[in-house]
Amino acid sequence: MAYDVIVLGSGPGGYPAAIRASQLGFKVAIIEKESLGGICLNWGCIPTKALLKSAQVFDYMKHSTSYGINASDVSADFGGVIKRSRGVADKMSKGVQFLMKKNKIDVIMGFGKIKAKGQIEVTGADGNKQLVEGKYIVIATGGRGKELPNLKQDGKKVIGYREAMVLPDQPKSMIIVGSGAIGVEFAYFYNSMGTKVTIVEFLPRIVPVEDEEVSKELEKQYKKQGIEIMTNSSVESVDTTGTGVKATVKKQDGSTTTLEADIVLSAVGVVANIEGIGLEENGIKTEKGKIVVDAYQQTSVPGIYAIGDCSPGQALAHVASKEGINAAEHIGYNEKKTNHLPDVMDYNNIPGCTYCSPEIASVGYTEKAAKEAGYELKIGKFPFMASGKASAAGATEGFVKVIYDAKYGELLGAHMIGMNVTEFIVEAVVARKLETTAHEILNSSHPHPTMSEAFKEATAVAYGEATDI
Template identity: 50%
Template sequence: MKYDLIVIGGGPAGYAAAIRAGQLGKKTACVEMDRAGGTCLNWGCIPTKSLIRNAEIYQLMQNHSGDFGLGLSGLTYDWSKVVARSRGVSDKLAGGIEFLFKKNKVDSIRGKGSLLGNGKVEVTDANGAVSVLEGENILIATGCTSRPMPGLPFDGQRVISSREAMVLAQQPREIIIIGAGAIGVEFAYFFNAFGTKVTIVEMMPNLLPVEDEEISKTLEKSFAKQGIRVLTETKTVGSQVTGSGVEITVQGKVNETLRADLCLVAIGVQPVLPEGREIKKTERGYLKVDDRYQTSIPKVFAAGDITGPPWLAHTATFEAVQAVEGIFNAAYKPRKVEVFPGCTYCQPQVASVGLTEKAAKEKGLKYKVGKFPFQASGKALSVGEPEGFVKLLFNEEHGEIIGAHIIGSEATEMIAELGLAITLEATYEDLEATIHAHPTLSEAVHEATSNAFGHAIHI
């Protein structure tokens, strides 16, 4: 049987590509060595959000029940059920993707896919059985995996990746987290909320180094109040696994040896390259693609994390759908990822889209900044979440919005409006002319816009 498209990888890029091809009436196969949904659904975005939701509820009840007139005593939690709930959510959604495959007549094939050439893909299943698929087009969406730290390899016991961190049989008393990107920061919040002593080590000057500096500094202060020890501008220079845990020697703001039950290494990702034919790569080792997402091999395409940053599920899905549209329509010009939101789901949440102040300055842009604190928001005070603010950047020349940054309890749910605004090159006048419902957290967007030009009502 010859397919119109064979997709290698069943994560956000892979399954989206396969489903879209199926919708177009193309004979499609999706080869996945684990479960439908890939890292995001099974070992990333989804289960971690489930864990964090457990932490949010526990932290709210533990620390703030009295604020709502509720008296609680003897509040407890069951760690195994905390973990089990997250696995249940992943199981349900993985089943949903398999349903969508059937609905769109996609052949879901379990096994490891390798490129043979001439449109052929070798599939090796869990038992070692080998089969060969043949396709007119192939799309590689094999994604990335956690990058190990030199001198501190993962052992799955004391030195762990995010995958092990979300299914721990026992809660650690103390944990060291190396890396303060989204993964490190989210796990720092999660473990701390349940009482684990957390130290987070980051070599860059700020938590979440890609975010606006003011946002990062605000998060660092919040983490300090929550009891999380943050060591920025600090490098790991030595390590040792002991019978009872790990010892990590650091230098920078402090020079000391840290000790804990576990060390979570969250310093980034590395590509999972398909075996078989050699494909041209970027300097950083990711698959190189052209403006139609085609690799150096004709009719072999790639999308998602395997092609490099920003390593986000939503951009991977976007790229995959664009690639498929281009594969089956020569007149279609696939769009590239340009404006995309970044979200971190600790508390307070962090979300952004567009330029930071630093990036705007590096581009030589003249801009105005508008801010609005949630402390002045009626809705934020009503729900007991006054921490954080909205910060917007507007180009002085034409007034269009060029950057948006939010830190607050529901920042990740608010950012989409601002992504749309930047995509449409909306001006401050457009945002001010958009009536925001009252009382809502999103009113802060309107107020921050007005603040940039000196006429906010509520500050």
Template identity: 50%
Template sequence: MAENSYDIAVVGGGPGGYVAAIRASQLGFKTAVVEREHLGGICLNWGCIPTKALLRVSEVNHILSELDKFGFTAKDVSFDVSKVVKYSRDTAKTLTQGVTHLLKKNKVDVIDGHGKLAGKGKVAVEKDGKKVADVQAKHIILATGARARALPNVEPDGKVIWTYKEAMVPKAMPKKLLVIGSGAIGMEFASFYSDMGVDVTVAEVVDRILPAEDEEISDFAKKSFEKKGMKIHTGAKVTGVKTNKNGATAKIETAKGKTEEIQVDNIVLAVGIVGNVENIGLDSTNIKVEKSHIVVDEWLRTGEPNVYAIGDLVGPPWLAHKASHEGVICVEKIAGLNDVHPLDTSRVPGCTYCRPQVASVGMTEKEAKEKGHKLKVGRFPYRGNGKALALGETEGMVKTIFDEKTGELLGAHMIGAEVTELIQGYAVAQTLETTETDLMHTIFPHPTLSEMMHESVLDAYGRAIHF
């Protein structure tokens, strides 16, 4: 059994853990990562990256379905499900290998196994039920991530009722699919399968889809998906599911109190996540857990001295880039750097890669009003943008929210083609504490989709040029 001493030991090699480890090594700390399964975590292996590969495939399928619009004709176009899945898995594998290379390049030791706290400054590592290493560390960072939440009356079986993992590797395309939950994960799967020709129904317990987004954007998205043929039930509960030889029968209690029964081939559960707090040695510590997530302060410190937690393990927003940023903050604070700032979660951009894409940063209009701001709100539609017209992507809008008195950019919300690539502009603007005047004086290149960002700002102050 190996015994090793380190300055920093990270338990979990996902986008929070491996980034924290690399930054720690850059700062001169002797560092190790303990990972039980796949470097890159859920994000690279079963989340962010492979799902985007699938969504790219469905986007291609959608484009093929409307070739006539661009002057093309194609006959007998078809797809091979196994090759679609292989493309997604190969994409994930390439990036996972890249993480392995980065850790090696930065001289971070990788210890294969399940790590758990085992006393002050100690992590015990097990593999296949046997202890393989005792790791001593001055500082321990927990980055064990989270997993899909289950419903008490809908238990995934891996065959008919899927979690995100099974939904990413179908052996055949279902003809009918029920997606339970309409957050980012749910709507990405709904969008993928719909664009691949599947009859998709979405059931959401709250009164709108994408409930974390601005209400105007949620409404726009719902109308867009319904126009594409998706059936969406909001304010609805799935009260029971029975699997059978043909798939599953689901009972949906609608917002009007009526119960509908639908027969589907498969069901995807996308009802949130819970933190991986079990079996990591928390019991004999002062670490506090609330609603399946570890409680930390602004510097990611737990209640146990020199033990920290980052990423999905500590709560929302459950995003890879938030986890990575927390990893850097945590390590730089340990190193005593002077220019470290606590994470402001309101400035973490969120992206949903459905079609149309959705992206946002900052407050929604409702949140801004509830906090007492008097607002200036601007909007600009995709149909008024030359680049969008040239791309054949005229569905969408950009919305910006400013404080009337100070000109502070409080929030930005977008729906449409490539908005996940555009939102960083507003994220940078918020970090720089940019006002409406700064944005108005910025020259945006033409013809680009980014011009809509400029026009939306101008519209908030009655100065839009092209609409």
């Protein structure tokens, strides 16, 4: 079986790479060991958003009197919530199947291993092997949850994100280790459903990659919601011999305490899936657990590309998607299907979104990073408490914070926490891409009443022109 391009993995990086290659006129195959759409569609981005939406609806119903609505005997059907989430994921995976057919891409199910340049051996579920040949290979094998040596997962009492999405019964209590996006999203979901949640974070603050003020605000809101938070703390060991789990937690001062819960969820990060796919045998260089690539995602072996979580960029679906398209377009340029090179990734202009409640969205420099880079800053912060739309929606938690270079008015970063902020962070992304200045933001009409106008209002605060605060 011979192709122009073979894509190894069908996640949010792999399937766009395959489609773009097909659009450019290449004969394409995609190899997938489990389900089309990869982790994102089946066990990550999409099903978790379905769970979070159910939790949000439940929260609305529990507080319906705040909106002048009387809802009685409100309860959550945990099994029904899980079932809806799986249904959403299945529908999206079927959508990728349709896209493969529409773009005439051959789907080969099985585990792929690079045997030589231009050759992948695919082992099917039945153990049978077949050799697939292609001039170009795009590795898009993604990542998986990291497992700590002192926090071994058994899939029942000590679990990862996959098990957390399909638990047969709702736990009464849960310890979540790690407060990145996965940790805080599951913390909101389970707490809203009625589970007693404790977050244990090794670093001094939760969501540690975010701007410090965002971390403080989320911690404040989570504590109001009843979530317990332990920072500067680490889980040293777990005892699963009893009916639940006993976790020994070491605090900053060196003392230890024992936490008891039904389940421990390990959410301590992601590692790349690069084992057993033929990298070493074929001279494909790796570094720090990732495949080394150039600006166009090409590995140390010409004709072999790597994209998404298995390469060095941020482990985000939208990063993988753009990297996959760039790889396909670079192949197209090499084969004279296009007359220009793709626009290389700007990894300092990638939006990060966390779908807890309140939501978090950010792009560019944090205040600390901007100061360390030597910029003189103008900073504006607009609280949603002053937003008419936020008040009408009953969602006045949080703020928009903008960071400008005082010399030229360049937008260095934007950091938001509040309802639906993941939907309007893109204004900051596009503004930074176009090198827009604060002056242009201030002179662009923002619709009223919206929560998105807080971006302009925060800019006005930075320049002493605020009229609504």
